[in-house]
Amino acid sequence: MDDPRADFLEINRRWWDEAARLHVDTELYPLDEVVAGFDPRRPFEDEEVGAVEGLALLHLQCHLGTDTLAWARRGARVTGYDLSGESLRVARELFVQAGVSGTFVEGPVSEARERLGEARFDLVYTGIGALNWLPDLAEWAGEVWHLLRPGGRLYLVEFHPLLGVLREDLPELDPSADYFYRPEGLVSTDPGDYADPDAVREHSANVEWQHHVGEVIQVLLDAGFALEYFAEHDAMSFSPWPGMERVEGQLRWRLGRGRPRLPLEYSLLARRPSREV
Numbered sequence: 045m046d047d048p049r050a051d052f053l054e055i056n057r058r059w060w061d062e063a064a065r066l067h068v069d070t071e072l073y074p075l076d077e078v079v080a081g082f083d084p085r086r087p088f089e090d091e092e093v094g095a096v097e098g099l100a101l102l103h104l105q106c107h108l109g110t111d112t113l114a115w116a117r118r119g120a121r122v123t124g125y126d127l128s129g130e131s132l133r134v135a136r137e138l139f140v141q142a143g144v145s146g147t148f149v150e151g152p153v154s155e156a157r158e159r160l161g162e163a164r165f166d167l168v169y170t171g172i173g174a175l176n177w178l179p180d181l182a183e184w185a186g187e188v189w190h191l192l193r194p195g196g197r198l199y200l201v202e203f204h205p206l207l208g209v210l211r212e213d214l215p216e217l218d219p220s221a222d223y224f225y226r227p228e229g230l231v232s233t234d235p236g237d238y239a240d241p242d243a244v245r246e247h248s249a250n251v252e253w254q255h256h257v258g259e260v261i262q263v264l265l266d267a268g269f270a271l272e273y274f275a276e277h278d279a280m281s282f283s284p285w286p287g288m289e290r291v292e293g294q295l296r297w298r299l300g301r302g303r304p305r306l307p308l309e310y311s312l313l314a315r316r317p318s319r320e321v
C-alpha cells in the first residue's frame with residue numbers, strides 16, 4: 045500500500061465521508077434528539093464564551109453540524125465548514141429539519157479563507173477531534189486569523205493530547221506513545237469507528253497528528269493572538285475506555301470511580317487584537 049500520508053487530504057476525506065454515513069443516529073450524534081432541542085455541546089461553553097446573539101460564527105470542521113445548530117439556536121449567524129461533503133449534506137438536512145438557517149461550505153482548513161471569500165467572523169469555533177486532522181498548526185492559526193475580524197475571537201474546545209498517551213484498552217499511562225507533536229503523523233488502518241462500535245469500514249485508512257498543548261498555545265501567540273482564557277476539564281465527549289461513567293444529561297464521560305482525575309479536554313479563548321502593532 046502507498047503511504048497514505050502522501051495524499052492525506054483525500055484519504056481523510058474518504059474516511060470522513062464514510063464516517064458521516066455511519067454516524068447518523070448514533071449515541072454520539074443523536075440527530076432526532078438534537079432536532080427536538082437537545083444541546084450536545086459541553087455545558088461550560090456558553091459560560092466561557094458569553095452571549096453570541098447576532099454574532100457571525102464560523103464552525104471550522106463542523107462535521108454533522110450538531111454543535112453548529114446549538115450555536116445557531118443561541119442566536120449566532122452560523123457558517124459550518126468541513127472537508128467532508130457527506131458530513132455537510134447531513135448538516136444541511138439537520139438544519140432544514142430543525143427549521144434553522146445556516147450556511148455550509150466545503151473544503152480543507154488550509155483553503156478556508158480562499159473558499160469563504162470576503163467573509164469575516166466575530167467568533168471562530170472549533171475542536172472536539174479537529175486539530176488532530178491537521179499536520180500544520182501554524183497554517184491553521186493563520187487561516188483562523190484571516191477569517192476573524194480585528195477584535196474577533198477563536199474558541200477552541202479540544203480533546204486533551206494526554207489521550208494520545210493513554211492505552212486504548214484501559215486509561216493507564218503508556219509511555220510508549222508520544223505526547224509531543226511528530227511531523228510525520230500517525231497512520232491508522234483500524235476498520236472500526238469511534239461512534240459506531242459495529243462498523244466495518246470500506247475506507248479504513250486515516251492520518252492524524254498529535255498536537256501537545258504547548259504547541260497549540262505557541263502557534264497562536266506566534267500568529268499574534270492574545271490568549272484570554274485556558275481551562276482543562278476532567279470529562280470528555282466520547283467514551284473509548286471500559287468503565288467510563290456518563291455525566292448525567294450530557295454527552296460526556298468521566299474516567300469513573302477509583303480512577304485518577306486526568307485532563308480529558310481543554311478549552312481556550314484567543315483574540316485577534318483590534319489594533320495590530
Ligand SMILES: C[S@@+](CC[C@H](N)C(=O)[O-])C[C@H]1O[C@@H](n2cnc3c(N)ncnc32)[C@H](O)[C@@H]1O
Pocket residue numbers: 053056060061105106107108109110111112125126127128131151152153154170171172173174177178
Ligand atoms: C471529529 S469531527 C469534529 C467534530 C465536531 N466538532 C462536531 O461537532 O461533531 C472532525 C471533522 O474534521 C473534518 N476534517 C478532517 N480533516 C479536515 C481538514 N483538513 N479540513 C477541514 N475539515 C477536516 C472531518 O471531515 C470531520 O467532519
